[in-house]
Structure formats: C-alpha cells, structure tokens
Amino acid sequence: MTDLVIRRAAPMDAAILAANNRAMALETEGKVLDTATTLRGAAALIADESKGFYLIAERASEVAGQLMVTYEWSDWRNGTFWWIQSVYVSPASRRSGVFGALYRRVREMAADAGDVCGIRLYVETANARAQSTYVALGMQRSHYELYELDLAFGSS
Template sequence: MTELAIRRAAPADAAILAANNRAMALETEGKELDTAATLRGAAALIADEGKGFYLVAERAGEVVGQLMVTYEWSDWRNATYWWIQSVYVSPVARRGGVFRALYRRVQEMAADAGDVCGIRLYVETANARAQATYAALGMRRSHYELYELDLAFRSS
C-alpha cells in the first residue's frame, strides 16, 4: 500500500474539502449542504488561519481523508483548545489508519504550538465505531453534553 502523507490544506484543495464535507453531512446527518456555501466555507478557512486549519491525508496524490481544527479560548486555563471537526475518510480508505495519522499530526502540532491545553471533538451519539476509535487513541468522554441553537438549518 502506498504511504500516507499528511499536510496542511492549500487553496487548491478547497473543492475536494467542500465535496467531502457535503458527503460527510449527508452520511452522518442526512443533510444536503449547498455546494457554493461549502466551497466558500472551505476556502475561507484556508485563507484565514485565525479561523483554524485543515489537514489532508493523501495516498498516491489523492486526498483520502481530512479534518479541520478550530480554536476555543479557555479563560480558565489561559490557553486554547483545538476542536477537531469535519472529519472525513473516503469509504475505500476507512479502517486503514487514515484518521489515526491525521490525529497524531494534530497532537504533534498542538504540542509544538505551546499554548494548546487540549484537543476536543464531538461525535454522533449513535456512532459507536467512531467513539471506539477515539477511545483507542487515548481520548476520553467528557462530562459535557452539547446543546445548540442551529440558525443555519431551521426546520420549515
């Protein structure tokens, strides 16, 4: 099997990132996202590192996985949490260590940054496979539950 390369996303990756985000939303939440909006969103994040960054996993020059990191300031710790979001691994590459490699790179980058107090993510409550993967990587379930007011996807 060809070696996996992990790198930061570049502007040329915006279209594949957006397509993967749409595929992930449809697969995990049954939501069909707007093509133009997802393309603008991926491009905006790539252009503004203050928002966060994407990492992509490539095999033989093809993007087979991705994740996005955004930031949350913690006044309790005077440091930043990195939130992993928009995780997607192409179906043919699943169970092949792609997420593990992406996650390990995030860990390395967070340690090198010096001001990161933790790495967090949220997961669908019914996604037992993902939860087992995160636990196997050393992450633990938080005592927090997520509440939201979704202004973008209001029911009609």
C-alpha cells in the same frame, strides 16, 4: 501508515474539502449542503488561519481523508482548545489508519504550538465505531453534553 502524506490544506484543495464535507453531512446527518456555500466555507478557512486549518491525508496523491481544526479560548486554563471537526475518510480508506495518522499529526502540532491546553471533538451519539476509535487513540469521553441553537439550518 508510511504510505500516507499528511499536509495542511492549500487554496487548491477547497473544492475537494467542500465535496467531502457535503458527503460527510449527507452520510452522518442526512443533510444536503449547498455546494457554493461549502466551497466558500472551505476557502474562507484556508484563507484565514485565525479560523483554523484543515489537514489532508493523501495516498498516491489522492485525498484519503481530512479534518478541520478550529479554536476555543479557555479562560479557565489560559490556553486554547483545538476542536477537531469535519472529519472525513473516503470509503475506500476507512479502517486503514487514516484518521489515526491525522489525529497523531494534530497532537504533534498542538504540542509544538505551546499554548494548546487540549484537543476536543464531538461525535454523533450513535456512532459507536468512531467513539471506539477515539478511545483507542487516548481520548476520553467528556462530562459535557453539547447543546446548540442552529441558526443556519434551523431546529431539527
């Protein structure tokens, strides 16, 4: 997508990132997230690179999509996995290569970093469209199942 600009998020982007995170949570999980909490969360990640980073895809200076990368240390590999999270593509920009462009930039950055041993993400089990996109981009289904204890939202 030559009309897309992929860039790292800056403090001025916190409000749109938080709004997109709320939209994604409502759309994918039916969860209504607190506005103030999501704004503080986005701002905290932007301010502290040890937590991770956001990438933003812009088209004509409008945010078309975003994703967040966080880190997981692997003692087995003596390297870091980058976890792709908080993926959101605006409805008008879906199926136009926005996620693919973001993903390719993450791959480039991971290769340049030198200590990244892999890229991971999780996806809703019923989201077949997203799963097919990930496979088309070269990702493979992991042999791991994901379990969690959600202390913020409780069991659901």
